[in-house]
Amino acid sequence: MTNNNEYKSFNIDQFYKKYLKGPIIFKNRNALAPSYIPVELPHRDKEIEEIAGKTACALRGDTPPNMLCYGMTGTGKTATIRYVSHKIAQHTKTNVPWWIYINCSIISTPYRILAHIYNTIIGSEKIPPTGLPKDVIFKNLLGLLDYKIKDSICFLVLDEIDMIANGRGGNEILYDLTRLNENLDSCRTSLIGISNKLKFKDSLDPRVISSLGKDHITFPVYNAKELGDILDKRAKIAFNDDVLKEGVISLCAALAAKEHGDARKALQLLRKAGEIAERFQNKNVSREHVNKAQFELERDHTIDYIKGMPLQAQLVLTSIYLLSLYNKNNVIISGDVYEIHSELTNKMPGVRSLTRRRISDYINNLVLAGIITAEKKSMGKYGATKIIKLCDDPSFLGKILESIDKIKEGLNHSPSLIQKNKIRINNNVFRKLN
DNA sequence: TATCCACAGGAAATCAGGGTGT
DNA sequence: ACACCCTGATTTCCTGTGGATA
Numbered sequence: 001m002t003n004n005n006e007y008k009s010f011n012i013d014q015f016y017k018k019y020l021k022g023p024i025i026f027k028n029r030n031a032l033a034p035s036y037i038p039v040e041l042p043h044r045d046k047e048i049e050e051i052a053g054k055t056a057c058a059l060r061g062d063t064p065p066n067m068l069c070y071g072m073t074g075t076g077k078t079a080t081i082r083y084v085s086h087k088i089a090q091h092t093k094t095n096v097p098w099w100i101y102i103n104c105s106i107i108s109t110p111y112r113i114l115a116h117i118y119n120t121i122i123g124s125e126k127i128p129p130t131g132l133p134k135d136v137i138f139k140n141l142l143g144l145l146d147y148k149i150k151d152s153i154c155f156l157v158l159d160e161i162d163m164i165a166n167g168r169g170g171n172e173i174l175y176d177l178t179r180l181n182e183n184l185d186s187c188r189t190s191l192i193g194i195s196n197k198l199k200f201k202d203s204l205d206p207r208v209i210s211s212l213g214k215d216h217i218t219f220p221v222y223n224a225k226e227l228g229d230i231l232d233k234r235a236k237i238a239f240n241d242d243v244l245k246e247g248v249i250s251l252c253a254a255l256a257a258k259e260h261g262d263a264r265k266a267l268q269l270l271r272k273a274g275e276i277a278e279r280f281q282n283k284n285v286s287r288e289h290v291n292k293a294q295f296e297l298e299r300d301h302t303i304d305y306i307k308g309m310p311l312q313a314q315l316v317l318t319s320i321y322l323l324s325l326y327n328k329n330n331v332i333i334s335g336d337v338y339e340i341h342s343e344l345t346n347k348m349p350g351v352r353s354l355t356r357r358r359i360s361d362y363i364n365n366l367v368l369a370g371i372i373t374a375e376k377k378s379m380g381k382y383g384a385t386k387i388i389k390l391c392d393d394p395s396f397l398g399k400i401l402e403s404i405d406k407i408k409e410g411l412n413h414s415p416s417l418i419q420k421n422k423i424r425i426n427n428n429v430f431r432k433l434n
Numbered sequence: 435t436a437t438c439c440a441c442a443g444g445a446a447a448t449c450a451g452g453g454t455g456t
Numbered sequence: 457a458c459a460c461c462c463t464g465a466t467t468t469c470c471t472g473t474g475g476a477t478a
């Protein structure tokens with residue numbers, strides 16, 4: 001926009017015209033969406049059979065056992081449950097069972113779980129997001145279940161159940177939910193927990209394990225060939241004929257198989273590859289599109305994650321970024337991060353500085369998100385620390401941080417540690433590492 | 435070999451901000 | 457207005473930890 005002669009604006013009308021004239025890649029792109037329920041689920045026969053076996057008694061009005069489903073992300077746990085629920089509904093004429101899905105990573109507190117179940121059944125937001133005592137909601141819920149789901153079954157599917165099991169009051173709510181039936185007259189409930197952490201059972205109360213953990217189904221990861229089959233079937237629905245070039249599906253499958261056989265990832269890759277081909281108005285989707293898709297997915301995920309982080313987390317990351325600028329080895333220690341963070345927050349009105357303990361948590365979250373790595377290291381006399389490294393190129397990170405208004409200014413901050421030329425302990429760290 | 439540094443990270447308490455019914 | 461509730465973020469308190477150093 002600096003030079004009026006050279007500036008050429010994006011012509012949106014022309015773009016749409018060209019788009020509509022261009023090649024049509026997708027027939028039904030929804031078939032690659034995570035929410036899509038396919039007509040058949042390849043390579044999940046054993047799991048379908050097990051779940052169908054355990055839930056079949058609902059057709060005759062009996063109470064199915066509570067159960068747990070284990071498996072890594074993208075192994076088809078949720079898809080299988082949804083699939084079975086559809087099938088059950090097809091085979092019932094009266095008293096169709098209710099299925100209430102609760103994603104515990106979003107609906108993550110005991111109160112909200114109860115409120116969500118209640119509001120789903122009644123079909124409105126009658127229970128407010130906060131304010132009422134839990135036991136009041138619990139009592140209301142019992143009454144509602146008996147009144148509205150008379151003589152039928154209500155399946156409560158708790159997806160990512162591990163998110164609440166170790167939180168405050170997590171065991172209590174799970175215990176209450178497993179014991180719902182004892183307080184109900186005509187309605188019956190059945191709990192299905194879904195977890196991708198095999199070890200999560202350890203954090204459960206023995207009382208909960210005794211009623212929830214008896215029946216469990218483990219979902220194995222898909223291998224590359226199985227992923228290929230899944231993609232093949234979906235691709236036939238999603239793409240127009242002859243759009244996919246040779247080797248596209250096998251590449252998606254191979255890339256996803258590397259990441260513990262994650263079918264969701266494989267489908268995402270295929271979809272993104274298609275979208276990239278579409279964007280460039282190409283007639284076919286090629287292996288290059290898949291590689292580009294892989295790159296873009298990772299990049300998009302990082303950008304979205306960082307932009308969505310709370311301000312304090314962004315400031316912790318900014319501190320790490322600033323240190324990395326002055327540090328060729330890309331080696332940063334937690335103590336320095338704490339100091340820079342304090343300096344940054346002192347300059348920002350309305351933003352308070354945090355304790356070391358809290359910074360430590362934020363650092364751990366950044367590790368979980370794959371933005372940094374942190375390795376615990378003892379330096380003997382010089383204490384212990386975490387050696388932090390950025391996973392991505394610092395300039396890439398810099399661009400993201402610069403696009404966040406509140407952070408922008410902080411990027412000009414020159415850390416006093418650097419000014420005083422005293423990245424004290426770092427010197428010791430370098431000596432050890434080199 | 436004992437000491438000791440500078441932090442890690444678990445558990446519980448606290449606070450502020452949203453809400454409720456009476 | 458009041459007593460009470462729930463939640464997420466944070467602090468406070470605390471017990472490890474591992475290897476360089478005296």
